[in-house]
Amino acid sequence: MAAAPTRIDVLQLYRSLMRVARQFCDYNIREYTKRRTIDAFRDNKILTNCSQLSAAFSDGKAQLEVAKRRALVYSLYAPKVKSIMDIKPS
Amino acid sequence: MAEVRGALLKHLRVNTTSLSLLRYPNPTRNGLFTLTVNAIRRSFFDEVMGSFLDKYEVTDRVLCVVKNFQKVDPSKVSPTAHFQKDLGLDSFDTVEAVMALEEEFGFEIPDNEADKISSINYVVEFIASHPQAK
Numbered sequence: 001m002a003a004a005p006t007r008i009d010v011l012q013l014y015r016s017l018m019r020v021a022r023q024f025c026d027y028n029i030r031e032y033t034k035r036r037t038i039d040a041f042r043d044n045k046i047l048t049n050c051s052q053l054s055a056a057f058s059d060g061k062a063q064l065e066v067a068k069r070r071a072l073v074y075s076l077y078a079p080k081v082k083s084i085m086d087i088k089p090s
Numbered sequence: 091m092a093e094v095r096g097a098l099l100k101h102l103r104v105n106t107t108s109l110s111l112l113r114y115p116n117p118t119r120n121g122l123f124t125l126t127v128n129a130i131r132r133s134f135f136d137e138v139m140g141s142f143l144d145k146y147e148v149t150d151r152v153l154c155v156v157k158n159f160q161k162v163d164p165s166k167v168s169p170t171a172h173f174q175k176d177l178g179l180d181s182f183d184t185v186e187a188v189m190a191l192e193e194e195f196g197f198e199i200p201d202n203e204a205d206k207i208s209s210i211n212y213v214v215e216f217i218a219s220h221p222q223a224k
Binding site: 015041 | 185189204205
């Protein structure tokens with residue numbers, strides 16, 4: 001069984017997921033990724049069992065890989081019209 | 091505002107006497123004069139290594155971003171506030187705040203530096219001394 005992730009590891013995973021979220025072109029997917037990481041990390045904040053912690057951590061890492069691949073593929077087919085939520089009021 | 095100032099400075103003529111002032115800036119002159127000398131010095135460095143932002147401007151922008159953060163009470167935000175002790179944020183919120191600041195200033199903060207950020211003071215120092223901050 002893998003050792004429990006340290007506090008720094010968890011924060012780095014959180015930061016990497018937020019960075020990947022920034023790279024999405026689609027407003028909806030970007031906001032969903034941010035929301036989902038915040039919710040998931042907060043729900044798992046109270047875990048103390050070592051195996052549960054490492055399971056949650058490796059799950060998060062897998063999701064990070066998925067998100068990176070999706071961000072790359074989505075960027076190849078970026079929509080020409082920006083979502084209205086992205087346009088700042090002038 | 092900073093771009094206008096930068097563009098203006100690039101067109102200012104610099105005569106030979108002010109070059110000697112660049113080498114030996116007199117610290118006892120009044121503030122406006124040293125500001126001009128620093129501005130001239132910065133316009134030289136623009137081409138070489140990227141300009142540094144003015145500390146007051148950085149403080150203003152950082153406070154603005156932190157006040158707009160949803161979990162923060164705007165009345166508690168001050169230039170000496172500590173994210174976790176004064177503003178009541180936990181470590182996840184601190185990461186979010188640092189990300190928002192990265193977006194505001196348009197440059198990436200590496201993970202090891204971002205872990206050390208715990209107060210607004212530190213952030214302002216860090217950004218003001220980072221050449222890629224916009």
